[in-house]
Amino acid sequence: MRVMARISIPVETGNQAIRDGSLGAVMQHAAERWKPEGMYFTTFDGRRTAFMVFDLPDASDIPPFAEPFFTGLNADVELAPVMNGVDLQSGLAQLG
Numbered sequence: 001m002r003v004m005a006r007i008s009i010p011v012e013t014g015n016q017a018i019r020d021g022s023l024g025a026v027m028q029h030a031a032e033r034w035k036p037e038g039m040y041f042t043t044f045d046g047r048r049t050a051f052m053v054f055d056l057p058d059a060s061d062i063p064p065f066a067e068p069f070f071t072g073l074n075a076d077v078e079l080a081p082v083m084n085g086v087d088l089q090s091g092l093a094q095l096g
Helices: 011-020 022-034 059-073 085-091
Strands: 002-009 038-044 047-055 077-081
Touching: 002 011, 002 059, 011 022, 011 047, 011 059, 011 085, 022 047, 022 059
Parallel strands: none
Antiparallel strands: 002 047, 002 077, 038 047
């Protein structure tokens, strides 16, 4: 299932992760493992935030996805199923 993750990193943890290089390493590992169709970086609510759209094959894949962000960056991780335009059109067509 296509999902969007929002990964928000506390300021102090992010500062330390930039200094020690772990921020880039955790993000690079996630990109290599999950091969997102899109990965974007911004600030959100005053925190460093990444948005990542990728395929989550099974609910049991949530811990392998989220734990590196929890343990490595003390991040908040939110996952939500999402659709692209083709998915939306297909879903709307089923409404009759």
